[in-house]
Amino acid sequence: MDSPWSMFGHDVVHTCRSPYSTEHNTGVEVWRVRGDSLGSVWGSALTDNNGIIYFGTKGSDSSLYALYPNGTRKWKFPANGLIWATPAISEEGIMYITTWGGDRYFYALNLDDGTEEWSIKIEASSTSSPSIAEDGTIYFGDDDNIIYALNPDGTEKWRYTTGYNVNGAPAICIQDGTIYIGSGDNYLYALYPNGTLRWRFETGDHIKGSASIAPDGTIYIPSFDGYLYALYPNGTLRWRVSTGDSLAAAGIALGKLGTIYVGTEMLRAYNPDGTLKWMMDAQGYIDGTAPAVSADGTIYVSAGNCLVAINPDGTEKWRNVISDEQVRSSPSIGLDDRVYVGSTYSEYGYLFAFGVFDPDAPTAPTIIGRIRGTIEKSYDYIFRSVSPIGNDVFYQIDWGDGSLTDWLGPYDSGESIVMNHSWSEKGTYTIKARAKDTDNLWGPWGELKVTMPFTYEPPQLPFIQWLLERFQNAFPILRYLLD
Structure with a gap:
């Protein structure tokens, strides 16, 4: 299933880059869909190869929704636990979901009708988005410090224990299958496909975000110590740059020519050698999210309470307010110039679709x-x-x-x-x-x-104004009426 956006970061190497253009997207709100009860949307929306859109909610709703391209509902799956992270879609048409709280289930759902294929209980809650390897193995982490590898039928292949919570989504090297994932113990782990340690690299603080892998094998990882790291495939440091703030980013995006995009209080664009290309004030903190890049080079970021579209040179294209609080959902790109992003508004979780108006849509009232x-x-x-x-x-x-x-x-x-x-x-x-x-x-x-209320503005009367200024103690009734 060649989906337009099938998992966190778009693909297993987490480029956050779509093969689809959004050059005609003018930031028009095509539709918005609300969950059935109180909650919020923190994960990215996914789009399958039929154009069906999927998103999860956390809160009293805590469900996975499937929508047709026009925003109408196809099905809903109520989960036992909050859907905090972005799900993943397999080539076989199965969706995998981690949950936080509840009975700590990991779910596999049928995309066609939302029915449960299987579910397993894991050791702890999870805010880690699953990634799916070429052989169908599913990788993810949990709050009990564990990295899991599951077979497509839900049986456990192996597990690896780190020193603290594992919150990010695993990145998988296409060439050799190495799995890269960060932990709250400050390390980025590189694991062989059989679950043994290849190497680990220590940063200065915990890692909540996800690694991205460039075509030359360079691994990029954000850390809470405020540095963006670039590592060689053997685990040695290539370079690191200070972003001036703790990197709570969920991940980074890689442009077509190798530009690295990462957000904090600014959106920064780095060249592949680590030099700064440009920096843009998005007028809102980019917190816990990753940018998305379209085929035409437009960058989309969740900044403050807005979705912001940015040109490849770092200038603003458009912005839309989508929340009454900080947006925690990373944008994703679908078909037909569409950009999707989740938010919280008036205590409800929403999914927004931005694009261009259909000429058959009703006129502005x-x-x-x-x-x-x-x-x-x-x-x-x-x-x-x-x-x-x-x-x-x-x-x-x-x-x-x-x-x-x-x-x-x-x-x-x-x-x-x-x-x-x-x-x-x-x-x-x-x-x-x-x-x-x-x-x-x-x-x-x-x-x-x-x-x-209606406010009365008296007419400009230059003569009367002159008269009142000339005789400051006279005409008390006239002064009262004008006041």
């Missing part, structure tokens, strides 16, 4: 109503959108004060609907509304700015 008024008083607003193909439409309305009216309808295309709202605090608010149709095609936002 027109919004008609009072633009000035008083607080605690309800006002009527008229919303109207047209489906170019005549489908019925639904409306979502963001009133600008934190309240959301979610998907009213369906209504006839072009039908005007009336909704009322009141604001409890003084201020200027932007009412935003959008429509989707019965095919789940989402249209753009329409906006209307309103001010509550």
Whole structure:
């Protein structure tokens, strides 16, 4: 199964680079999907070769969702434990999932219908994303310091114990099958495919992120000591560079020409020899996530509460606010110029799809109503959108004060609907509304700015102004009225 994005970091060497272009992606929100209950999305979304999208949630929901390309649900699998990490898809159409808490299950699911193929209990919770070798062996770590190797039928092949938690995703060398994975004991481990130690390399602090492997065999690893390390395949140091901050990055991305992208409070681009190419202020911390790079060279990062698209020269292309807190999900790239990223918004986990609008999607709603008024008083607003193909439409309305009216309808295309709202605090608010149709095609936002309460601005009267300034103790009634 040649999936567009099948595991953490896209592939077993964790390039975080897609063969698909996103040059036409303008940052338009094509759709967003929410989990069924409170939770958040921390892992990356995966896309299989049929265009089906998969994502997991952590929280009271803790489920794995499969979505059609238009964002409608195909199936849902409730897990016994939080789905913290990115799952992995095998060539045979099986999805592997680690969980944290609960009964500590590792799951294998059938991609077609989400049914469980098998599950096993492991020694401890896991936030490690699985990686799948060419022979089908599944590698991952857990919070009991163990690196596991499982056969495709769920039987254990071997296990290796490190000195502390293993949180990252294993990187696998395509040429010889060596497995590279970091541990909280500060070491990067290189293991032979039979589970014996090849070498280990000590950094200055614990390693939570995942290694990446360049075509020449160089291994890159971020460490909490603030350094990015480049190692030769024999485990000796090639170079290291200080990033100026502890590297909580989940991983790094490798550009087509060997550029290394890593994020902290900045997004940094390094040449293969370790020299700095450029540095860009993403205006938000890049915490616990890895960048994604498209075939056209655009870099996508989760920075602060935003998804940011960055040109190959380090200039900003576009950004979108996707959360009311720090985004912990690494972006991924699918088909049709799509970029996917998870977030938390109003305590719910969401998956966002960004790309370009479908020309058959409904128009941006027109919004008609009072633009000035008083607080605690309800006002009527008229919303109207047209489906170019005549489908019925639904409306979502963001009133600008934190309240959301979610998907009213369906209504006839072009039908005007009336909704009322009141604001409890003084201020200027932007009412935003959008429509989707019965095919789940989402249209753009329409906006209307309103001010509550209405404020009177007296006309400019130069003569009266001069008069009041000239006779400062006169005309008390006139002064009162103007005030």
